[in-house]
Amino acid sequence: MFYLNQLDKPFAAEITGLDLGKPLNDEIFKAIYAAWMKHPVLVFRDQSFDVNDHQAFAERFGKLKPRLRKNGQQGATASDNPDVMYVSNIKENGVLIGTSPNGALNFHSDSSFDEIPSKAGLLYGMEIPTIGGDTLFVDMCQVYESLSQEMKDFIADKWVTNIHLPSLPLDPTQTQEERIRTARKAVHPMVISHPESGLPILYVNRHQTYKINGITKAESDPILERFFELVDSPKIRYSHKWRKGDLVVWDNRRTQHGRSDFDPNQRRLLRRFAVFCDASPKPYHTETLNSRPQLELA
Template identity: 30%
Template sequence: MTIIVRPLHPIFVAEVSGVDLRCPVDREIFREIEAALDRYAVLIFRAQPLADEQQIAFSQLFGRLETSIGTIRKDRKHRLGRQEIADVSNLDEDNNVRLLADRWCMMILANQLWHTDSSFKRVPGKVSLLSAHEVPPNGGETEFADLRAAYDSLDEATKARIDNLVAEHSIFHSRSLIGYTDFSDQERATLPAVPQTLVRVHPGSGRKTLYLASHASHIVGWPVDQGRALLDELMSFATQPCFVYQHRWRVGDLVVWDNRCTLHRGRPFNNTEDRRDMRRTTVEDLASTLEQSHLAEKS
C-alpha cells in the first residue's frame, strides 16, 4: 500500500489519498506522509471524519502535542473535553453560535491575521492538524503562504540583512491588533514574550525559510518602529498571491501544515449566524528556534 500525492499549487500544497486516518497508520505509510509534508508543507486529506480521539492519535505520530491555550484559563467553560484540542470554532460551551459581543469570539477573530501557530511560545508549533466538523455555506476558507519560496525570492541584499535577526513574539501583541486584551493574570504569566529567529533552516527540506507571524512584535536590538516596518515589509512580500493557496473546506477535511515554513489565516464568514466547527491539534517543535539555530551552527 502507498499513498497518492497530488500537487494542488505550483510551489507547495498537495492532496493525499489512499489512507484512512481513522485507523492506525503503519510506520511505512507515515514515513510517506512525512516525506510529502517536508516537500509540500501543506497536505489536504479529504473525507476523513475523525473523532477527537482519532485526530489526537494520528497527530501524536508527529510528536508531542501542546496544550491548547484556550484551556489555560480556569474561569472559562470549554466545549471540548481534551486539552490537546484547540476549539477553533464560533460555538460556545453549549454548542450554540457565539454572540458578537462574546469576548472569546473576538479572540478567535485574530485567526484572520497571518500567523504561524504558537510562535509566541518558547518552543513553538511544529505541525498543526485542523479537522472540519461543520463548515459555513460561504466564506471561512483558510489561506496558506509558503515562506520557503518567499525567502528564495528575496534579493541577496535583503537576505544578508535579515539572516541573523531575532524577533520578539507575543500573543498579546497579535491580539492587541484586533483590540482583544481580556487575558487573565494566569495567561499573562504563562505566555511571556519570546525571541524567535527571523530566518531558519527547515529541517525536513534543508531549505532556508522566513519565520513570520502576526505575533512578531519587533526586532530585538532595533528601534521598535524600524523593526515593525521591516516585519510589515516581509509579511507583505511573503503573502503575495504567487505564494498563497486558499483551501475551501468540506466537512471531513483534515488539513496538516508545517508551521516552521508556512503562514496561514482564516477568512471571514457570517460568524453570528453560520456554524463553523473546526478542531486543531498542534505538535510541539523539538526546541526553540534559537536553540535549533545554535545546534545547526555547531554541526
C-alpha cells in the first residue's frame, strides 16, 4: 500500500511508495488518515502533482478554507482559485506572489484568530533554499502533558484572545492600535479537546495569542511567555528539511509550526491548501463550555 517510517520525533512520520497524483481509493485514504491520527505530521516524499491533484488530495480531509488575502493585496496569491495559497519570497513585476516571504516565523496554529480555524494544512515544496527555511513542528498534546499540575489547574478554565498580525511588511500609515483594532480576532479556550481523539491540547501560540482573558495584558504577558518558551524548546520539535516534491500534511489542531531563517537571496516557493475544522475548538474542561467570553484587547 505504502511505507511508513517514523521520523526523529514520534509525532512525525514519512510516507513513501505512494503517488498522490494517481486516484486514491477509499481504503488507502482510510489508512493514510489513521496514520495521520497517530502521527499528526505526515511527510509524503517525491510527489510531482499539479495544483489540481494537490487540491483533490486536500479535499479528502474536508472542506477547503479559502486563503486569507484577496487578489491585489500584498502577499496575495494571484489565482482565480480562492483556495490555493503560495508561501514565497518570489516577486513578479515587483509584487510578492505569496505570503510569509522572509525569515524565521514564530510558532503558531494556522488561523487560530478565526472562530473556525483550519483542521489541516497541506504544504508542497516547489523551490527550496539550500540552507535553512525548515518548517518546525511541535506536538501540543505533548507540551500539555509536560506541564506541572499547578499550571494545568491554572489554565483549565482560561480563555485567550487571538489576533492576526500578518508576517508581512506592515502598513506604515497605521498605528499599532489601529492594526490591532482592525485585525481578525477570536476567543478560544487555552486547553482544547482534539475533536477526534479527545486528547487535551495546549492552544496558545506566540504568533497569534494576544492575551489571557480575565486578567490584564501586563499580567498575561509573562504567563504566556512561560508557555511560549516551552514550545520554542529545540528539543521537542521536528524540523522538516524540505526536498523538492515533499508534501507535508499537519494536524493544525494538535500541532504548531514555525520556520527557521533562510537566505533572502535564495528563492523559496511552497503551495498550500488548508482544510476547515468542523466547528470551533471546544474546551477540554467542559465545565467552561457554556461561557465563551468576549474578545479582550486590554
